[in-house]
Amino acid sequence: MSAALRLVNLTVSYDRHPAVHHVSAEIPAAEMTAIVGPNGAGKSTLLKALLGLAPHIEGRIESTVKRIAYLPQQAEIDRSFPISVFDTVLLGRWSRFGGFGAAKHVDIHDAQHAIEAVGLSGFERRPIDTLSVGQFQRVLFARLLLQDADLVLLDEPFAAIDSKTVNDLMAVIQRWRAEQRTVVAVLHDLDHVRRDFPNTLLMARELVDAGPTARVLSSENLLRARAMAEAWDEHAGACDVPMKLTA
Ligand SMILES: Nc1ncnc2c1ncn2[C@@H]1O[C@H](COP(=O)(O)OP(=O)(O)OP(=O)(O)O)[C@@H](O)[C@H]1O
Numbered sequence: 456m457s458a459a460l461r462l463v464n465l466t467v468s469y470d471r472h473p474a475v476h477h478v479s480a481e482i483p484a485a486e487m488t489a490i491v492g493p494n495g496a497g498k499s500t501l502l503k504a505l506l507g508l509a510p511h512i513e514g515r516i517e518s519t520v521k522r523i524a525y526l527p528q529q530a531e532i533d534r535s536f537p538i539s540v541f542d543t544v545l546l547g548r549w550s551r552f553g554g555f556g557a558a559k560h561v562d563i564h565d566a567q568h569a570i571e572a573v574g575l576s577g578f579e580r581r582p583i584d585t586l587s588v589g590q591f592q593r594v595l596f597a598r599l600l601l602q603d604a605d606l607v608l609l610d611e612p613f614a615a616i617d618s619k620t621v622n623d624l625m626a627v628i629q630r631w632r633a634e635q636r637t638v639v640a641v642l643h644d645l646d647h648v649r650r651d652f653p654n655t656l657l658m659a660r661e662l663v664d665a666g667p668t669a670r671v672l673s674s675e676n677l678l679r680a681r682a683m684a685e686a687w688d689e690h691a692g693a694c695d696v697p698m699k700l701t702a
Pocket residue numbers: 469474492493494495496497498499500501
């Protein structure tokens with residue numbers, strides 16, 4: 456299996472305090488990978504590092520990917536901007552038509568199609584600040600559909616989402632997988648990960664384990680992750696942090 460991304464000794468810091476420390480792992484291409492770990496384990500930071508939004512101070516990321524799409528946590532998105540569902544979805548094509556260009560017929564058609572694919576037909580003119588959390592997540596998935604990316608990064612896509620919406624959005628993710636796209640999702644529901652994500656990275660600031668989900672999510676690894684997260688020194692400098700802790 457080829458790698459879409461290879462992380463080599465990656466350390467990501469905020470103000471010289473490492474949030475993710477010495478991670479080496481591969482993200483397989485055309486596969487679904489979950490990133491899991493306790494709160495504060497560095498999962499979102501790792502995702503942001505893959506995008507270049509959290510600069511790494513050590514190590515490197517080797518990539519075979521051309522286009523990346525990113526879904527941040529809903530809490531990070533300002534919904535007060537007065538914009539409709541349709542225009543929000545169309546923004547997925549922003550990079551093609553740019554600041555002063557106009558959307559082409561094909562973009563309008565694809566946006567309509569994406570809105571249908573996530574079950575939101577009839578909502579096109581609704582302002583986004585009137586939507587429920589689940590409906591808004593459907594809008595964001597429709598926007599991702601328009602981005603046509605090789606690598607889709609999702610940060611807690613199912614937080615506060617009901618099971619019907621989760622199932623519908625999982626169908627979109629399965630479709631990306633069938634189209635040979637690489638999907639990486641930060642998730643908290645380990646049963647869901649075991650069911651649907653063949654590959655997992657278990658984080659506790661350092662990498663605990665990476666590879667096939669059934670192996671990575673062993674009770675031994677999960678205990679170890681918890682102990683490592685609890686033992687982490689929040690105020691450690693860039694390289695005063697122990698490389699390995701045992702449970
Ligand atoms: N912009 C930032 N500036 C400074 N520190 C940050 C910043 N973002 C995250 N951190 C810190 O980095 C560490 C890892 O946070 P991160 O959000 O990556 O963890 P997480 O595993 O995604 O957590 P959760 O499951 O709670 O969302 C935490 O100690 C957090 O306080």
